[in-house]
Amino acid sequence: MPEDPEHAEHSERGIHQTVYKQPAGNVPTEATEVSRTSVGEVQAETVILTHSAATSVTGERVRVERSSVRTIHARSLQMDNSAAGAVQSERAVLQRSRSARVAAQDVRLVRSQALLVTARHATLENAQALVLTGRAEGDVRVAFTLPAAAAFGAAIGAGLAVAGFLLKLAFARR
Numbered sequence: 001m002p003e004d005p006e007h008a009e010h011s012e013r014g015i016h017q018t019v020y021k022q023p024a025g026n027v028p029t030e031a032t033e034v035s036r037t038s039v040g041e042v043q044a045e046t047v048i049l050t051h052s053a054a055t056s057v058t059g060e061r062v063r064v065e066r067s068s069v070r071t072i073h074a075r076s077l078q079m080d081n082s083a084a085g086a087v088q089s090e091r092a093v094l095q096r097s098r099s100a101r102v103a104a105q106d107v108r109l110v111r112s113q114a115l116l117v118t119a120r121h122a123t124l125e126n127a128q129a130l131v132l133t134g135r136a137e138g139d140v141r142v143a144f145t146l147p148a149a150a151a152f153g154a155a156i157g158a159g160l161a162v163a164g165f166l167l168k169l170a171f172a173r174r
Helices: 005-010 146-172
Strands: 016-022 029-036 038-043 046-050 053-065 068-080 082-097 098-110 111-126 127-138 142-145
Touching: 016 046, 029 038, 029 053, 038 046
Parallel strands: 029 046, 038 053, 046 053, 053 068, 068 082, 082 098, 098 111, 111 127, 127 142
Antiparallel strands: 016 029
16 A cells, blocks of 8 residues: 655654644645554654554544544544544544544544544534534535434333333343
8 A cells, every 4th residue: 555645754664753744734834643552641742653553542633544443532633544433623624534432623534434433513524423413514415303312212221111010021021
C-alpha cells in the first residue's frame, strides 16, 4: 500500500516529535506522532496517530489515520479510515471511520458509522447513526431518535419485567 505523501517522511515506527502542517492552516505546528505501534495513553497539544492503536488520546488537535483508539478527548478531531470506542470533542470529522459514541458540539460524518451521536449540530454525508440527539442535516439515516430509543428501551424493559414475573409465577407453583 503506498504511503500517504503528506506523511511519507514520517515512516519511523514509535512515538516521536514532528512538525505538522494542518490542512486548513499554513503554520507548522509541533506534534507528537505515534506511528505503526500500540500505546496506552497519549497526551499532547497536537497528536497524530498513524497505523497505530491507543487506549487513550488527549489533545487540542488530534488526527487519527488508519488507527484504532478506545477513547479520544480533543478540541478538534479528524479521523480517517479509523475506529474509536468513545469520542468527545468540540469539533469532530469522521471520514470512512466508525465509533461507538461520538459527543461533539459540531460533528461531520462522511461515509462513517456511529452507534450514538450526541451533537449540537451534525452533518451526515452517506453516513449512518443508530441513535442521534441534536440537530442534523445532510444524508441523515438514523435508526432511532432519542425519544424513539427511550420508548424502545422502555418497551424492552417492560417486556422483560412481564416475562420475569411470569417465569417467577410458573416456578413458584412447582
